[in-house]
Amino acid sequence: MPPDHASEEVVPGPLAPDRAKSSLSRALFAAAFVAEGLCVVALLDPDQWGERLVAPWWGWHVLGISAALTSFRFRFPESYRDHPWLITALVLGFSTPAPFAGLFFLWLFQSILSVPSEERLARRYYFGERHVLTALPPATGNPRQHLSVLEVLNGRDNQVRRKAILALRSVDPRRAIPVLQKAIQDGDDQVRLLAQTQYNRILASIEVTVKTLEAEVSGRAPLGHWIQLAEQYHELVFLGLSGDEAKFVYLGRAIELLEHVLRTEERHPQARLLLLKCLVRSGRLDEAARALEGLRRMGMRAEILLPWESDIYFQRRNWREFRRCLVAIRDLDGHDSRLRGPVDFWLGGEGTEPVLVGTDAA
Incomplete structure (x- = not known):
């Protein structure tokens, strides 16, 4: 894409x-x-x-x-x-x-x-607004033609695929991991090795951070350490680095940490928003809805809350409210362009047939 x-x-x-x-x-x-x-x-x-x-x-x-x-x-x-x-x-x-x-x-x-060094190689690639890594075209080509890294990985040129994986070293793990997970299944041995090595490096870095924070967190630890550890637990789930069982364990630990923070500082916006994310991902929808209302009363912006509200209604299969949220997201000024694709898929956009048409069932 x-x-x-x-x-x-x-x-x-x-x-x-x-x-x-x-x-x-x-x-x-x-x-x-x-x-x-x-x-x-x-x-x-x-x-x-x-x-x-x-x-x-x-x-x-x-x-x-x-x-x-x-x-x-x-x-x-x-x-x-x-x-x-x-x-x-x-x-x-x-x-x-x-x-x-x-x-x-x-x-x-x-x-x-x-x-060609790692940094110089990475300059030939950049991420689009939809988290798609794109290689700059050759100087002799059409500067308007781009290939996503997934298209590169589907190509036949082994050297190009290897260089694309090397370029991911300078990319934020949130964006690199989905591509690395696909590259691990590549048919070329070197591509698989490069992807697996980098994937393991990212995972080890997160695990070391988690263990360090776990050792630091105690009753007298600053609240920032509790929130940071909860963020790391959420990150393990968000990036798909944990299994199904470990997923709920990490989310449960994150929720406990955030509840401790909120008992100390009830109106902490960062902790409240992260708690909402963890509750939604763990399927605790009633608690997530209450957390959402609390953030709304605190005056948090709609462009931040609407995607999570739509996720709650989606998991509840409340298609009418789900559609209402998507329409509100689409009508927002300056909304996150990464949501444009999913919103167009459900509501119908340019060149896209709508999925939710006349849906009134709750």
């Missing part, structure tokens, strides 16, 4: 240097090589160690490094030409007294930057 803003203009990635710049870069590098060679000749000539030739020796060296810097300026990846580390490379290149050492350093630095 393409993101909502798939029709927007997207600036393509950096273009390869044109022929003129490439030729100029090679010519400057050759000149730098010759200048550094003359510097070596000046250093090896025993008659050139007088005071007069100290300046020519440095002159050849500075000339060679200057030509090399200009040459490599065209060779550095465009996204790194203004990178702060590039300044360090230039300073070290100029300050290297030994001939050819500066050239070698600049060549090595440029080679390292040319290797």
Whole structure:
């Protein structure tokens, strides 16, 4: 599914240097090589160690490094030409007294930057408003054409699928986990291994956080620790990282923690909203409805509460009220665009047949 803003203009990635710049870069590098060679000749000539030739020796060296810097300026990846580390490379290149050492350093630095790293690879992807990871098209292609990561995983190019999984390392776990769960079933061994490794890393990180918070939470612990631990329990359920039995255990623990917080601070909005989410996900609908009304009396915005209210009516199979909530969500100004797809599915949108048509049964 393409993101909502798939029709927007997207600036393509950096273009390869044109022929003129490439030729100029090679010519400057050759000149730098010759200048550094003359510097070596000046250093090896025993008659050139007088005071007069100290300046020519440095002159050849500075000339060679200057030509090399200009040459490599065209060779550095465009996204790194203004990178702060590039300044360090230039300073070290100029300050290297030994001939050819500066050239070698600049060549090595440029080679390292040319290797696709995790962060540079992740820049070629972005998430749409519907939590769809989308790869930027090649510079020679149509900048309006996008592929979701799920379409990439369904493709035949193993390298592209592997790179898409690597790019997920820089993505929020909420968005990455559903894609990783699909990639774990991929037909390519490396794709499965990369996805499973990253999935295990996310799960281990959450489990370590949970155990740390469990050790810190006590009767005298700050309320923020209780809420944070409840959020982690809810996260394990929300991300699908717990089984059916563990799901209700985690939600039960989260509800107990939040009830403790509310006994201390009754009008804590964050704790009340998280309690509503946990009650809805655990199927305790009557308690969830009471929590919803409490938040509404506190003045919480409708765009936050309506999705959870619609979930309560959906689980109760109250289609009339469910439809009313969806209509209210659709009519809200500035509502979460991620809800547009489900709302259009049920009510009917552009190119979508409505599911709830004339439903009046409660």
